[in-house]
Amino acid sequence: MATTQSTELHRTSVHVDQLVPNGARADLALDAEMINSVRANGVRVVMAVRPLSPEEQADIEAQRAREQEKGSNSPAPSHRPLYKILMGDRRHGAAKAAGQTMVPVVVVADSARAKGEDYIEALVENDERFRRPLSNVDQALALFQAHDSGIEVQQLAQLTVRDEEEVQQAVAAGGRLGAGTRGKLTQQCQRQVSMDELLAFAEFEGDEEAIDRLLRAHRMMNFRAVVYQEREKRARAVQRQEIEKAGIRLVENPADLPKGAALIEDLYDEAELQLDPDDHEKCPGHAVIWDEGSDRSDAVVSVCLDPEGNGHHRESSVPDDGADAGGDGTPPLARPVLEEPTGLPHAVVVAGNRVWRAATKQRQDWLKEFCAGKTAPKELRSWVSTQWLACPKPVAQWTGDDGRAKLVAEILGRTSQQVQAPERGGWLGPKPSASRLTLCDFAVIAGCFEKRIEVVQTWRTDEPVWDLPAIRRDARAYLKALVSFGYEPTPVERAVIEDEEFDPDVDVDNATETADDA
Incomplete structure (x- = not known):
């Protein structure tokens, strides 16, 4: 008609x-x-x-x-x-x-x-x-506009023969990306931007500096790690606002703490009862500092700025016979907050820890994708068998404990509720192929190594923790193996592999200069 x-x-x-x-x-x-x-x-x-x-x-x-x-x-x-x-x-x-x-x-x-x-x-x-195919930026905007017109995600997926999750990502990204960011993505990205990458850009819409850092990371194939770093910065900013709203003093740099300040976890009151961080908030000396040893960027620990002046002491310093430590009837002072033994600038520690945490998340994302594959590389079986036979410390520590089992579950795409021994037995599924068996074995070993090197100071060549040299040796061997299986290491991981110092201030910028020179 x-x-x-x-x-x-x-x-x-x-x-x-x-x-x-x-x-x-x-x-x-x-x-x-x-x-x-x-x-x-x-x-x-x-x-x-x-x-x-x-x-x-x-x-x-x-x-x-x-x-x-x-x-x-x-x-x-x-x-x-x-x-x-x-x-x-x-x-x-x-x-x-x-x-x-x-x-x-x-x-x-x-x-x-x-x-x-x-x-x-x-x-x-x-x-x-x-002829030029539509970019994912154009497709995301079109899908958002279709959804905004009343077509449900499920129907959009059917009409465009796409996965529902991909359509959901596209709709979310298309609705949040501004015209300026879409223009930058079209003009500056040298390779196609995937839908999940678009969603990450949309997450930081309105923060032009973050968008520019992500664009640079996308060019340098370091995108996912930088996304995690930006999320950590944002999480810390949100936590900072919450702390200020609660009226609690935040000391950004431990070097600014007064002499004698101590961690609440080390302090006791006159009745020899350990102080509770929540109860201590009423103390005039209460403050918090960032917990740079945590695997979370927004974690804080409580301190007392003046333990002696507020009647606190350290129980372990009290002699067994009840005599006072100083001989004059005054309780001993709690140990001060530890300073960096090498004098490493606090800003460098913060940046380096953030980069290592981001690299860890990116690596574990890669492990999930790798172990979800149908075919295992030929060399993987040999490496897995070697690890079982040699039984290095990370592998020797596998006892099926919750910490390592949860990591293995995540790598295999299982839920954290399936980590008990009976449930773990079903991870292989019915009639697993030889490749599936190899990948499952590999996931167990990878989980052990990941647990071993989750120490946030792993990137450092000084020794802020006593066994860091051994941890770095294990990390070096493990990361080298991952590279041989196709993993692309981040700059901080390359530094560990090559046993070199890492300067977090030049994480992306240095990589950009190298690429431009090439």
Whole structure:
């Protein structure tokens, strides 16, 4: 049924057998995704066609009759008018493969065309120099606008033959990304931005400095780690606001603490009862500092700025006979908050810890993807067996304890509720393949190593904790193995692998200079 009509153009719907391909493509390159999309939605983009002349139609009908006699599946001759496809050979092929019978077309009158123009149009339409696929930025905006118009995510996924999670990410990103950020993504990204990366950019919409850092990280293939770093900065900023709102003093740098300040966990009152951090908030000397040894960037620990002046002391310093430590009846002072033994600047410690935590999260994300694969690299089986036989300290510590079991569960895509021994036995699934068995074994060993090197100071070459050299040796061997299996280490992990000092201040900038020089 025609919807528009003029002397040279009119739109209508025709049967697929009324169309004759232009033949510009020897291979239509139809894939399941395109065929399924047409099967679900029909042909949505109209095809341009022209009517065949009586002589051309007679030739095509004769050719189809001969092919029918040979038993081919060529359309049977009919008395319906035939049309030559000008633009849309692939859509026509997909419609036939999907079982569609009618397709939309625009009929172009011969009077509007020059002789031989069919072939030029087919060439120009399919020339890659003149065709650009929609970027994920464009697709995300289109999906958001469709959703905003009332189409549900599930229906969008069906109509576009996409995974629901991908559509959900696209809708969320498309709705939050501003025009300025979309422009930067289009102009500055040298490779396609995935939907989950778009969602990460959208997370920081409005923070131009963070967006610029993410753009640079995307160019340097260090995107995921920098996303985690930005999230940590934001989490700490939120925690800082909460602390200020509660009226609690926050000392950003332990070097600014007064002499004698001590951790609440080390302090006791006159009745020899350990102080409670919540109860201590009433003390005039109460404050908090960032817990740089934690695996969380927003973790804090409570301190007392003046233990002696507020009647606190350290129980372990009181002699067993009850005599006072100083001989003058005064309780001993609690131990002061430890300073960096090497004098490493606090800002460097904060930045380095943040980078290491981000690298850990990125690495564990990679492990999940790696262990979700169907095929294990050939060299993996040998490495796994070697680890069981050599039994280095991280492997020797595997006892199925909750901490390591939870890490293994996460790597294998299981929930934290499935870490007890009976549930762990079902992680393999029914009739696991040899590759599945290898990957499961590898996940157990990886979980052991991850637990071993979760110490946030692992990046440091000084010795803020007594066994750090041994931890770094284990980290070096483990990270080298991951690289051999295809993992791309972050700059801080490369420093550990090469046993070099790492300067967190040049984490991304230094990588950028290296790439530019190359």
